[in-house]
Amino acid sequence: MAANLHDIFMLFGDSITQGAWEPGLNGFGQRLSHVYARKLDVLNHGYSGYNTEWGLPVFEQCIAKTDEKHAPKIRVLVIWFGANDSCIKPSPQHIPLAKFVSNLKQMIDMIKSPESPRFSPETRIILISPPPVNTIVRKADLESREPPMELDRLFDVTRNYAEAVRILARDEGVGFVDIWTALWDAAGKEENGLAKVLGDGLHLNEAGYAILYDELIKTIGKDYPEVHYDNIGYVFPPWKDIDWENPAASMYINKRA
Amino acid sequence: MAANLHDIFMLFGDSITQGAWEPGLNGFGQRLSHVYARKLDVLNHGYSGYNTEWGLPVFEQCIAKTDEKHAPKIRVLVIWFGANDSCIKPSPQHIPLAKFVSNLKQMIDMIKSPESPRFSPETRIILISPPPVNTIVRKADLESREPPMELDRLFDVTRNYAEAVRILARDEGVGFVDIWTALWDAAGKEENGLAKVLGDGLHLNEAGYAILYDELIKTIGKDYPEVHYDNIGYVFPPWKDIDWENPAASMYINKRA
Numbered sequence: 001m002a003a004n005l006h007d008i009f010m011l012f013g014d015s016i017t018q019g020a021w022e023p024g025l026n027g028f029g030q031r032l033s034h035v036y037a038r039k040l041d042v043l044n045h046g047y048s049g050y051n052t053e054w055g056l057p058v059f060e061q062c063i064a065k066t067d068e069k070h071a072p073k074i075r076v077l078v079i080w081f082g083a084n085d086s087c088i089k090p091s092p093q094h095i096p097l098a099k100f101v102s103n104l105k106q107m108i109d110m111i112k113s114p115e116s117p118r119f120s121p122e123t124r125i126i127l128i129s130p131p132p133v134n135t136i137v138r139k140a141d142l143e144s145r146e147p148p149m150e151l152d153r154l155f156d157v158t159r160n161y162a163e164a165v166r167i168l169a170r171d172e173g174v175g176f177v178d179i180w181t182a183l184w185d186a187a188g189k190e191e192n193g194l195a196k197v198l199g200d201g202l203h204l205n206e207a208g209y210a211i212l213y214d215e216l217i218k219t220i221g222k223d224y225p226e227v228h229y230d231n232i233g234y235v236f237p238p239w240k241d242i243d244w245e246n247p248a249a250s251m252y253i254n255k256r257a
Numbered sequence: 258m259a260a261n262l263h264d265i266f267m268l269f270g271d272s273i274t275q276g277a278w279e280p281g282l283n284g285f286g287q288r289l290s291h292v293y294a295r296k297l298d299v300l301n302h303g304y305s306g307y308n309t310e311w312g313l314p315v316f317e318q319c320i321a322k323t324d325e326k327h328a329p330k331i332r333v334l335v336i337w338f339g340a341n342d343s344c345i346k347p348s349p350q351h352i353p354l355a356k357f358v359s360n361l362k363q364m365i366d367m368i369k370s371p372e373s374p375r376f377s378p379e380t381r382i383i384l385i386s387p388p389p390v391n392t393i394v395r396k397a398d399l400e401s402r403e404p405p406m407e408l409d410r411l412f413d414v415t416r417n418y419a420e421a422v423r424i425l426a427r428d429e430g431v432g433f434v435d436i437w438t439a440l441w442d443a444a445g446k447e448e449n450g451l452a453k454v455l456g457d458g459l460h461l462n463e464a465g466y467a468i469l470y471d472e473l474i475k476t477i478g479k480d481y482p483e484v485h486y487d488n489i490g491y492v493f494p495p496w497k498d499i500d501w502e503n504p505a506a507s508m509y510i511n512k513r514a
Contacts, residue, residue, distance in 0.1 A: 001321040001328035001377060002265040002300065010259060021290040026280045030287045033278040037301050043259065044294050049496030057508040058493050064258040070327040071258035092501045120258060236315050239306030244349045251314040 004072035005235050009040040009227075012059060012107075013080035016131070016203055017046025025206050028213040035229040038236065040075055051085040051095045052103035059107050065117045074123045075227050076220070079107055082130030083202060086161040091152045101164050108172050124224040126175035126216070129162035131208070132184050134194035137201030153202075155191060175223040177215045186211055261329035262492050266297040266484075269316060269364075270337035273388070273460055274303025282463050285470040296489040297332055308342040308352045309360030316364050320375045331380045332484050333477070336364055339387030340459060343418040348409045358421050365429050381481040383432035383473070386419035388465070389441050391451035394458030410459075412448060432480040434472045443468055 011017045011029055020029030021044065033042045045062050047055065064071035081104065085095040095103070108125060110118045133153045142149040162180035169176035186207070187193030194201070197208035204212060220228050236251060243250040268274045268286055277286030278301065290299045302319050304312060321328035338361065342352040352360070365382060367375045390410045399406040419437035426433035443464070444450030451458070454465035461469060477485050493508060500507040 001323065001325060001375075002267060002331050003319055003321040003325070003328060005319060006300075008259040018294050019291075021278075021287050021294065023283045023288055023291065030278050030290070031280055033287070033290065033301065034276075034280065037275050037278065037303065041298070041300055043263075043298055044290065046294065047493060047496070054496065054499055054504050054508065057505045061508075062260055062262060064260040064327070066258065068258060068260070068327050070321070070325050071260060074259050093496070118258075236304060239304070239311065239350070242311055247311050248314045251311065251318075 004070060006039065006041040007073045007075045009036055009042045009076045009078075010045060010062070010074050011042065011078045011080070012045040012055070012062065013078070013128070014046060014050050014055075014084050015048035016083060017078075017080055018044065018048050019203065020044070020046065020209070025204075025209055027204075027209045028216060031209075031213050032216075036232070038234040039229060039232040040227075041072070049084060049093065050081075051087075051093050052081045052100055052107075053085075053095050055081060056103050056106060060110065060118075063110060063118045063120075066119060067117075074111075074120060075232075076124045076126065076224070077111065078126045078128060078216070079104065080128035080130075082158070082161040082165060083133075086130060086133075086158045087152045088154055088157060093152075097160060097164055100161060101168055104165070104168055105172070108168075108174060112172070124175065124220075124227050125172075126177060126219060126223075127165050127169040128177045128212075128216075129165040129180040130158055131179050131198060131202075131204060132162075132187070132191075132194060133158045134191055134198050134201035136191055137195065137198070141200055175219050177212070177219050179212050179215060182211050182215050183208060261327060263296065263298040264330045264332045266293055266299045266333045266335075267302060267319070267331050268299065268335045268337070269302040269312070269319065270335070270385070271303060271307050271312075271341050272305035273340060274335075274337055275301065275305050276460065277301070277303065277466070282461075282466055284461075284466045285473060288466075288470050289473075292486040293489070295491040295493065296486060297484075298329070306341060306350065307338075308344075308350050309338045309357055309364075310342075310352050312338060313360050313363060317367065317375075320367060320377075322374045323376060324374075331368075331377060332489075333381045333383065333481070334368065335383045335385060335473070336361065337385035337387075339415070339418040339422060340390075343387060343390075343415045344409045345411055345414060350409075354417060354421055357418060358425055361422070361425055362429070365425075365431060369429070381432065381477075381484050382429075383434060383476060383480075384422050384426040385434045385469075385473075386422040386437040387415055388455060388459075388461060389419070389437055389444070389448075389451060390415045391448055391455050391458035393448055394452065394455070398457055432476050434469070434476050436469050436472060439468050439472050440465060 020027035199205040277284035
């Protein structure tokens with residue numbers, strides 16, 4: 001069985017999280033895995049197609065209760081939903097805006113409330129807003145399917161969900177990455193321009209993920225510098241720091257208690 | 258704290274393992290993280306510069322004892338050393354061939370021996386041979402340093418270490434990826450040709466990692482098909498399988514006991 005030598009950097013979200021290690025994209029999951037190597041284990045809890053309503057029972061199972069021995073600490077928790085919640089009716093993925101916000105708040109409360117059996121004051125929480133949707137590309141994609149489908153997301157609706165995440169993060173005092181605005185700016189504030197950062201109108205391409213990674217690292221550096229990869233040491237020493245005459249003794253120096 | 262919902266795919270080795278999520282390389286770590294998403298967590302236990310002598314006390318700490326509750330099962334364990342052990346004297350990384358083999362065997366025994374406190378009969382072990390070394394590129398690299406350094410690895414010596422891993426894997430009845438031979442074949446069996454697959458004469462580039470990934474997946478499919486990603490289900494259901502009227506009830510169906 002695997003010992004929990006590393007604390008955890010958990011990514012919780014939908015397909016944009018699940019696909020963040022995909023070959024050729026240099027996604028933010030992959031890049032976090034790289035820079036936190038030997039420091040934190042980056043766990044992929046991305047669930048393609050999920051909204052917060054389906055994510056909530058999964059989230060509850062992903063977070064161990066405080067009395068579970070040997071469970072590793074979550075140092076950073078990124079929660080990124082909204083791309084599916086903001087689908088419009090009759091999509092089964094649609095979650096009303098107020099319910100979306102209250103589901104996200106439930107996730108935060110599970111970690112931050114002292115009454116919660118999953119209370120974890122040392123966990124740094126970061127919310128990410130859903131990306132803008134390119135309805136031009138999305139519409140063409142859905143119409144080309146067999147059978148053709150109706151457009152399931154609207155630009156302004158997704159923007160409202162993004163704005164709600166911003167307000168929730170502020171009200172809850174947690175970190176926030178405004179990827180909606182960052183991608184919209186990169187698109188020159190034109191829906192057609194979103195093709196630069198979103199492959200299929202929904203999912204980030206390599207350029208989109210590069211923006212996200214940079215914004216996320218900036219947020220960590222600003223709000224939670226203690227969990228920036230530059231400020232977390234290797235669990236085991238660099239090889240040149242090993243006592244070559246008596247290696248085993250030096251292999252424990254950074255081990256967590 | 259993080260619950261151990263996923264079993265583990267552990268990569269244990271040196272810098273060629275540690276760097277396997279590096280941007281731009283599509284390394285085998287990243288690609289495993291992608292194909293095993295929602296199935297197994299791929300853990301990076303790569304330690305740059307390490308040989309088996311330094312790796313052994315780390316390995317012992319990475320594997321939980323069988324009486325540790327809540328520690329996740331290791332379904333696949335890849336052990337990949339030799340690139341540093343095969344350094345020649347006076348390099349502090351040098352480990353004599355017999356000692357190298359006995360160190361690897363100790364790691365295997367820790368998992369496979371019923372007397373071991375870390376006995377784990379369900380763990381599938383795969384050894385990887387060290388890659389061939391391009392001494393032409395390596396020599397030029399070391400001579401260009403300030404101060405200049407002597408060549409620290411020899412082509413034939415590394416080949417002997419690779420061959421020893423092959424024999425050990427056969428004798429122990431564990432999986433084996435012969436990356437030495439695969440890369441040597443890709444190089445047209447010419448040291449100069451290794452530039453196609455090894456960036457700096459030691460570390461795999463994107464083409465080298467692509468060969469490794471393919472060989473590793475082939476080995477899993479042949480020796481351990483039960484842990485091939487095609488044969489492991491999602492822990493949580495695809496979103497279209499969720500009972501949309503009663504989601505919470507369907508979010509537990511694949512949960513491990």
